[in-house]
Amino acid sequence: MLPTQPAELRRIIRAGEFAGVTSGLANGHVQANLAVLPRDLAFDFLLFCQRNPQPCPLLEVIEPGFVEPTFTAPGADISTDVPAYRIYENGEMVAELESVAEVWRDDLVSFLLGCSFSFEAALADCGIPLRHQEARSNVPMYITNIPTRPAGMFSGPMVVSMRPIPQAQIVRAVQVTSRFPDTHGAPIHIGDPDAIGIRDINAPEFGEAVEIRPGETPVFWACGVTPQAVALNCKPPLMITHAPGKMFITDRRDSDYAVI
Amino acid sequence: MLPTQPAELRRIIRAGEFAGVTSGLANGHVQANLAVLPRDLAFDFLLFCQRNPQPCPLLEVIEPGFVEPTFTAPGADISTDVPAYRIYENGEMVAELESVAEVWRDDLVSFLLGCSFSFEAALADCGIPLRHQEARSNVPMYITNIPTRPAGMFSGPMVVSMRPIPQAQIVRAVQVTSRFPDTHGAPIHIGDPDAIGIRDINAPEFGEAVEIRPGETPVFWACGVTPQAVALNCKPPLMITHAPGKMFITDRRDSDYAVI
Missing domain, CATH: 3.30.2040.10 (PSTPO5379-like domain)
Incomplete structure (x- = not known):
């Protein structure tokens, strides 16, 4: 039986004890798509998201090298707390990993995007x-x-x-x-x-x-x-994403994002 | 008697025939705050706006050196179509001009932000x-x-x-x-x-x-x-803004931005 609180779920994921799809977990809390790109592409990708808010609704951007989403999940680590990651080089998938802590770099910028x-x-x-x-x-x-x-x-x-x-x-x-x-x-x-x-x-x-x-x-x-399809289409030298259906679970509630 | 259509109003402003406050003009069309910064500060300022959407609602970002807001006002020129501009160097106002075409640079990024x-x-x-x-x-x-x-x-x-x-x-x-x-x-x-x-x-x-x-x-x-107060507080080497109350008039309607 998995816990229902986001922080507890992330702890279990970080410990390597859960690597499945996150649909239905932590009900009422926002889950996020992850896209990680090198800093020299980050301005253009941020601008792409700003220009296309319906497909690319930005929940949080973590500055180069940092791994803590201080706004949506304080204390979390974006390099370990997603059940599974995919690594792409020049648009081709080269690995699926349960942690990217070992391959993390100081120039990586993480984008968390709203999901359906x-x-x-x-x-x-x-x-x-x-x-x-x-x-x-x-x-x-x-x-x-x-x-x-x-x-x-x-x-x-x-x-x-x-x-x-x-x-x-x-x-x-x-x-x-x-x-x-x-x-x-x-x-x-x-x-x-x-x-x-x-x-x-x-x-x-x-x-x-x-x-x-x-x-x-x-x-x-x-x-x-x-955004993943568009980014991969452009064949960036390195891109890291979550594996399909295996999202990052934030502390924020769906209701926090209702405009009315 | 001023025209009511945004493109006509911008033409008159560009020609130097109107340099007043824009409140009440082009009724029903969105007017925008302007902030222009050098490219090396643009990622951080874009990120600042993304993190603070209530005070800094981004309507459009124009890429380095370009002056046409292709999304909110195709055919317009952001360096001439605002009634008056203020130039700040290291946080101090150094000039108020009716056009910044003469001082434009290839590395300038323009941010248009929603207004009240x-x-x-x-x-x-x-x-x-x-x-x-x-x-x-x-x-x-x-x-x-x-x-x-x-x-x-x-x-x-x-x-x-x-x-x-x-x-x-x-x-x-x-x-x-x-x-x-x-x-x-x-x-x-x-x-x-x-x-x-x-x-x-x-x-x-x-x-x-x-x-x-x-x-x-x-x-x-x-x-x-x-965003202007925050940016000036940080004393960027160069920042250009609209003069108070003298906004950029877009082609978009207020109703285009209603979420429901």
């Missing part, structure tokens, strides 16, 4: 069903024809996630996710996959397809895979 | 009176004891603006400004100046004091003077 777990909890609280959770699969994600606003070397299309929503609940789904702009916010698109460049709704680029039942409409949200 | 004009329009639309506008004076602003979250060389206390709000309208004032996190958003504090380090409500550090009538409560919002 927060707004999915808000949708579930409103009684809006989440098909991929019912199916125990990863949410389907698609590369769109929606361009991001480039910054320096960083550019590329937006990635979105899709959830089928019963038509009577679409307004509520828009309202409730609009409250959380720091965890992707309101939908990017409602209804027509083709309008945003998605050719085959049954063939997502990431995750797994889900059934869209009669009376349901596909609703699309900006996805936190976007 | 947007949420004041939203308050007025709800029938909430704005005392400083009635008095035709500048809103009172105070240095608080609320620390900002530092980044690199940038640190210092938050500056807030104050508006007396009739008690029956405070809830509405919170709701309506919460819709606009990119133009300072919800209040920072309601009611007790002393609780945020304001000794004398009749002696603001910037702007002019206004009357607080019986049945009204002072309500405080994060103020866009904060």
Whole structure:
């Protein structure tokens, strides 16, 4: 039985006693995507996130070389407290590790970005069903024809996630996710996959397809895979990310990020 | 009679035909605070804004040397389209100019930040009176004891603006400004100046004091003077800002920035 408090969970992860997916853990606390880049790319990546807040909602940026997210998780260590990390060199994955303390460098800047777990909890609280959770699969994600606003070397299309929503609940789904702009916010698109460049709704680029039942409409949200996809596309000499579904658990509550 | 369209207004400003305060111009369009810094301070200042979104809501960052805000005002020139600029060297004002095209440098990064004009329009639309506008004076602003979250060389206390709000309208004032996190958003504090380090409500550090009538409560919002005060406090070798009340007029509508 895992503890429910973020600090306790991170302690267990740091000790190497848990390396699984974090979905459903520390309920009510914000989980974060991780992207780590060398300092000489950090200004452009920070600017990229500022210009694309829906796919890249910044929760915290840790300054070069430091590993403590003093704002979202004081006392934590970003180089050890994520269940699993992926190391990329020139855009190619070269390792998956449970700690990056050994490979840490003084010039590394860590970016923590909001993730969809927060707004999915808000949708579930409103009684809006989440098909991929019912199916125990990863949410389907698609590369769109929606361009991001480039910054320096960083550019590329937006990635979105899709959830089928019963038509009577679409307004509520828009309202409730609009409250959380720091965890992707309101939908990017409602209804027509083709309008945003998605050719085959049954063939997502990431995750797994889900059934869209009669009376349901596909609703699309900006996805936190976007900044990773864009960054890797640019083949930085070094990039470290969390492994899919294995997020950094912060001390902050989802409700801390509601704008109203 | 001045035109009401942003592009026309900017053309007149660029031509040197208008150098006044922009309050009330281009109604319904977002106006922006300007801060320009050399590239070697830009990452830290961008990080400072990311860490302090209430006083420093970033609307756009223009990359080193460029002068066109392609997102908020395509075709504009940030070095000529503000009615008046102030030049600071090592924290001291050395000039006020109507154009900075002559002193522009390839390493200058421009930051456009949201301003209170947007949420004041939203308050007025709800029938909430704005005392400083009635008095035709500048809103009172105070240095608080609320620390900002530092980044690199940038640190210092938050500056807030104050508006007396009739008690029956405070809830509405919170709701309506919460819709606009990119133009300072919800209040920072309601009611007790002393609780945020304001000794004398009749002696603001910037702007002019206004009357607080019986049945009204002072309500405080994060103020866009904060990033300028913080930056100047750190005495950067060069900083360019707009002159007080003489803002950059963007093409974007206030409603574009409503989160719901």
